Amino acid sequence: MSYIAPVKEMLFAMQELADLERVAALPGFEDAGPDSAQAVLDEAARFNANVIAPLNVEGDVNPSSFKDGIVTATPGFKEAFSQFVNGGWQGVVHPAEYGGQGLPKLIATPCVEMLNAANLSLALCPVLTDGAIEALLIAGSQAQKERYVPKLISGEWTGTMNLTEPQAGSDLALVRTRAEPIGDGNYHIFGTKIFISWGEHDMAGNIVHLVLARLPGAPEGVKGLSLFIVPKFVVNEDGSLGARNDVHCVSIEHKLGIKASPTAVLQFGDHGGAIGYRVGEANRGLEYMFIMMNAARFGVGVQGIAVADRAYQRAVAYAKDRVQGRAVDGSSKAPLSIIKHPDVRRMLATMRALTEGARALAYVAAAHSDIGHRHTDASVRADHQAIYEYLVPVVKGWSTELANEVASLGVQVHGGMGYIEETGAAQHLRDARILAIYEGTTAIQANDLVGRKTLRDGGAVVKVLLAKIDETLAALWEHKSYESSAAFQALHKRLGAGRESLANVVDYVLTHAKDDPNAVFAGSVAYLKLAGIVLSGWQFARALLVATDKRNDDPSFYDAKVATAHCFATQILPLATALEAAIVGAHDGNEGALALTDDQF
Amino acid sequence: MSYIAPVKEMLFAMQELADLERVAALPGFEDAGPDSAQAVLDEAARFNANVIAPLNVEGDVNPSSFKDGIVTATPGFKEAFSQFVNGGWQGVVHPAEYGGQGLPKLIATPCVEMLNAANLSLALCPVLTDGAIEALLIAGSQAQKERYVPKLISGEWTGTMNLTEPQAGSDLALVRTRAEPIGDGNYHIFGTKIFISWGEHDMAGNIVHLVLARLPGAPEGVKGLSLFIVPKFVVNEDGSLGARNDVHCVSIEHKLGIKASPTAVLQFGDHGGAIGYRVGEANRGLEYMFIMMNAARFGVGVQGIAVADRAYQRAVAYAKDRVQGRAVDGSSKAPLSIIKHPDVRRMLATMRALTEGARALAYVAAAHSDIGHRHTDASVRADHQAIYEYLVPVVKGWSTELANEVASLGVQVHGGMGYIEETGAAQHLRDARILAIYEGTTAIQANDLVGRKTLRDGGAVVKVLLAKIDETLAALWEHKSYESSAAFQALHKRLGAGRESLANVVDYVLTHAKDDPNAVFAGSVAYLKLAGIVLSGWQFARALLVATDKRNDDPSFYDAKVATAHCFATQILPLATALEAAIVGAHDGNEGALALTDDQF
Incomplete structure (x- = not known):
């Protein structure tokens, strides 16, 4: 099956959560409003569905090959890549003066997501080229920029x-x-x-x-x-x-x-x-390479969202098609599509909730990057850039860890067929598994989150985020729907608890980084996941408010958003408490995660 | 690298947790005491390390092949299987009157684990033969038994x-x-x-x-x-x-x-x-096939433990060997083996804790099966058989779900090398992925746990287990080490909370199975995982008591057991609360896991 880009869902995250209109008001982004965004995304969706996605299986079955120093890409890749560069897709986010389209990262990010969902292997090439362009633009000499950047942006x-x-x-x-x-x-x-x-x-x-x-x-x-x-x-x-x-x-x-x-x-x-x-x-x-790495890390986080969405789409299609088993509530004696079975539905809803939450967070991060680069006020730029930099390891680490989980659930939805390579679900699992490793493993991201992004500023940025979460919690509580809506109540309760866990862990990290660094770093991956869950849950809370207020404009879309938010609240957010316990638990005299000596392993 | 069976650890679980001496006191098991167990396990460890394990990679690289209706096993498999049957390994658990060794399931289970850890693909053949033998012994005619069973037991x-x-x-x-x-x-x-x-x-x-x-x-x-x-x-x-x-x-x-x-x-x-x-x-x-399936389901659970242990051993070896990065606490300026890094250590400890907990639970289940078959008192037999039958879906579902997690952590410990097939870590991940699918997916196990194993007896068996957990909690609390031991305190706290979560979920299942079956079954996999975690945690609490009391007999072994129990308490048991929330949350008007309609996916 092919890949259908969720353009409507992407535009929702861009407009309602990442504030596309504010980004479009930045200098140089005057032409990057909702209409442009929709046009770019529609075109990207068509291109990736028609040209790139059909090559995904071929790349798995017929990998790049090596002979005598020459590497030949999978048949069809060269031609597809040529269409990609001819369409100007390499240059979406890059400066017009070097031949790019100069669009915001907020618009480029869904384009990157689509390309990666269509074909992770092929998309990795442009993701790395993006990083090289950014590094040269910032650190290269004028002559180097002129010599290399236009050809990289054109995709030659x-x-x-x-x-x-x-x-x-x-x-x-x-x-x-x-x-x-x-x-x-x-x-x-x-x-x-x-x-x-x-x-x-x-x-x-x-x-x-x-x-x-x-x-x-x-x-x-x-x-x-x-x-x-x-x-x-x-x-x-x-x-x-x-x-x-x-x-x-x-x-x-x-x-x-x-x-x-x-x-x-x-x-x-x-x-x-x-x-x-x-x-x-x-x-x-290393400092220059970090420019490239940070761009690539964000890109790899988007890869995680991309492969998760592809795995989700495949699993939904199978679950609607496969007929097996009767209704557990006795409502039907005839065999049903397995999407009717509660556990299959739970798996699909979990896959969807994880993916949408990570997408929302990544798009919000992209908007912070845009404001961090383009705002006219230097202190506003600095504030937004700092938030972006806090979010990069979270987007990279959390989106890729959940990609493993979502791709594995995708296999599970297929049952025995998921284990057969021809089905395609297993490829997503295999493809996804690199994402939490390359461009810095999840532990490396978590070290960055603890060290550069939390300790260095004494937790200032994350406390800004916690305060924003509090505003959203208050908005849920004060909303006229609170009393009547189980989704509001669940999200308020679970996001509130998650926010407390995150605040406690940040305090723990700040307090113990010096006196017990081993315990703090033993909990660093759990801190990263906790941040990913709580910050995604926050996006769902914001989405819930929008979806409730605008519900009558598009009931089927907004009702689904409410339902997905509710799922995230009950199925994912409760993990926050367990992660907090695992982190703080590691500090009990180091006898938790760290008690075993080398020889005891 | 090869596979070294953890014989000492296996014997600990058999003797101290599964009460091998009680099993050896059953009629017909007089020769199955600790000395026999040790001898059988030592021989199995040698055989599997020397003959079976070396073929594991070969089977992956050079799979069974098909041509013109003929299937040819991987080169070397036929000869290794021949040594397996000549050694009498197919017959360990089967009756002497048909040529078997008539040993308890408690002794056969570690043998099955070793064979599967050595080579999951090859071992699957005898696992299925075991099931066929059991089905024929129970449901076959005398003539059928005489015709087929001896040849199956001999492995011809x-x-x-x-x-x-x-x-x-x-x-x-x-x-x-x-x-x-x-x-x-x-x-x-x-x-x-x-x-x-x-x-x-x-x-x-x-x-x-x-x-x-x-x-x-x-x-x-x-x-x-x-x-x-x-x-x-x-x-x-x-x-x-x-x-x-x-x-x-x-x-x-x-x-x-x-x-x-x-x-x-x-x-x-x-x-x-x-x-x-x-x-x-x-x-x-179907009733007869269930005999075979139940034997095979338990066996597949053991496969999960086996592949998890193999992945753990490989990851430990790599982490001790690979030198990379400096100490986060500044204690060393020279690069260290990565096992010194807190996050790597956390991953290894988590892998170990998950594996040991699942092993202990499976061996305890095997002993219940032995008592359920051989005790002279019918009511004792019935009680133990009922516990065994409750535990089968838990052992199958939980051990295989954690095998995915452990094998994935194994890849992560290897970093980029884990993604390269030659390293071997990825094979465990790929191999393990079938286990939560075949012989009934985790959802099928969870349906069994909810339907046949909880609703049918009104929760009687699980309440027996909860009462036993309470006895262990009391023993922790009353132990002279409680005040001074962080492990005792952590396990008492977290197992106590987990036990409450399990009890709440059982009540929830019993209360709502009729009025809201969809919500109950949407939470069934979470219930299974919760049971797996709490029952494994209970085994760690029991192990902690033994290890503390016997500590001076073998300090390095027992100290490691205490440390692993502590890790399970802080890193795994806190998930119980999150699972409870996910189950009960699914009941909030079905808007959690089940709110999305078909079209909304």
Whole structure:
């Protein structure tokens, strides 16, 4: 089955929750109002359904292949990617002065979601190119921007990020790749990089590798890393392609999923040295790479939402079609579509609630990023950027963890058929499983959430969010529907409890980070999930208010939103209390999560 | 890496929690005391480590293959299976009069666990043969028992269960396979069965298919099903093999995991009719098949524990070996084994706690089965059998759901390497995913738990278990270590809360099954998980008491047990409250889990 983008649901999140009109009032976004958004989303929906989605299974069955240093993408990918770039889709969010469309991240995000829902393997290539563009725009020289960015935005070339080495995964301090000055201001790069997504392929004319490496005499650790552009083909002064650079793919990985996305081992400098051009200042490479990583992390969070939605759509279609079993309430003696069975319905509603909650949160984050970049008032920009940066690890970590859960429920809805590869549900499970790992595992996101995003500002940003949640709780309580609506009551009760749990955990983190860092970091993933659940629940509370007030404009859509919010309240939000207990429990003299010694494992 | 059976841990659960000495005091089990158990487990551990485990990866890379109706097992499987049967391992639990060893289920269960941990795909064949043996012993005629059971116990032949058809999965009322009398008291079978594990293969001389089919004029629905023996080769009067029967494999499935286990589509009667022999009375087939299914369901629960332990062992080995990152508490500037990092340690401890808790519960269930079969007092037998039957869906459902979670954590511990197939962690995730589906999905187990195991006796059995939990809670409270032990306090608090949640949910189920069956069944899987968590937590509380009292006999083992119990208390037991909320929440006017209408999905 194909993929139908939930355009109406996306526009709801954009307009009612992420305040598209406020974003469209920012300088430079004058043409990015609801009508433009609808037009872009409709076109993206058509393109992804017709061109990209049909290749998803093909990519799984017929992965990218490697032979003699050449990687050939799945049949059909090159042509589809060509249509993608010809449609201008790589440039949606990027500046018009370099050939992009200059649209808000809030509009680009549903486009990214659609592309990833249609085909996670293929979409990963543009997600990484987006990151390379952002890094070059911020850290590159004017000449570098002019040479590389337009071609990346047009999609003629693609971008990669080269961090990982066999001994340096999450720990970039261990990076050994070397950069030796060759006298003309440029460098020869030597080393091995692994896990390079789309590190070699035949879909584009050139590949712009952004590579972390060490200059001679650089400090040890992450403070000795510099960032280099290493193009697959050297680019001549006139912009034409020159010699093949000394960076070569020596193998690609055999993976659990996203099989069409070639994961390359790249060898730099085996034939004399790969020409590299330094980006920005020496030894600030990690800082620049973080620009790319943060863009990519948000993008990977959106990948999680995307694959979750695709898995949900497939499961719903199967559950409506498959006839099996009678009604548990005796209302029918004839076999029923399994969507009628309470447990199947619970699974589908859970899948939907998790996905919609994560989507709402990601879109809200995107709007904060837009305001953080474009608002005329610097202090407003700073406030919104800070919220965005708090949300990035939550969107990345929570959306990808739930993608595993949703994809697994999708298999379960299919029963035995879900275990048969031809059904397609299993591919989503396999594909989704990388998302909580790459661009920083959930633990790495959680470290970021604890360290840079909570401790560094003494919890200031998260307390702003808690105060906003309180406003929403008050609005629920004061609403005329509160007394008569089980959804209002459930959400008020469970979001209120979740908000307390989140506040308690933040206090715990702030209080104990110094005296018991091991306990705090043992609870960091639980803190991230707790934040994801409570902040998504908050979006559902906001959605509930809108859906109730506007109900008569579109009863079937808004009633479904109320029902989904109610499901989130009863099925997901109660986990907040358990997560709080797991975190605080880890502090009981470290005998909870951390009591076992090395030998005891 | 290979698999090292946790013999000491298994013996602890058998002796201290499942009361092996009481089982060994039952008639016929006089030789089944701790020394025998240790000897059998040691030998099983050696055999599975040396012969079976090394074939696990091979089975994944080189699955069973199908050509022209012939299924060829993975290279090496036939020889390994031959060693398995020559060692007498198929017969461990079966009666000596038919060639078995007649050992208690409590001793057979760790043997089954080891075989499955070593190689889930291969082990599935004997698990199903066990079920066929049990069904024939209970429902077969004396002649049928004599003809088939000794060969199944010796392992010369294997057994299968044939229930599913394309239109009849969980819903056996829809079975269409026909059985036509042929005048000599036997039948011709016609129809198509799918998802038949080890339904065709080359590891044994014959395959005894147990097949559900309908006699002419049989009632519709499940009350019109009869059970038939359909051997691959007809068995002559003298026990020798006769003609090839008209049951043929027409294809095998391409699956997410357990790839070495051929999942056959079997065609019965395309060439005139497959000879079938009726087992027991007409139209009681489902009842007999349930004997086989219940044995197989318990076995599948043990499969969950097995694959979880294998995933845990692999993750621990990797975490000790992989060096990456510095200490979060600043205690070391040099990179550390990742097992030192709090989040990795939390993941490993969680994997271990889930696995040990499920193992303890399964072994306790096995002992109840032994007492239920062998005790001299009929009322004692009935009481224990009732507890066993309550525990079967819990062991099956909870152990397999947690296997998914543990195997996924195993991948996560490996980071990016976990996504690369050669690492082996991903195979466990793929293999495990079938367990919550086959032999009845978790929802089917949960329906059984609600319907047959809770409503039918008005909650009598679960209330017995709740009373036993109260005794353990009192023992914790009264223990001299309570005041000084964080583990005692945490377990007392969290198990106490979990016990309340379970009691509340049982009351809820009993109260609302009639007036709101949809809400009760929407909460059935949550009830099953809640029961799994609380009953496992109870085993940890019992283990904590033993480990504390015996601590000085073996400090390193018992200290680890205390630490694992503490981890279960803080990381797992708090989920009980969330599950209770999800169940009761579903009852809020059905607007929680069930509010969305069909069209709204």
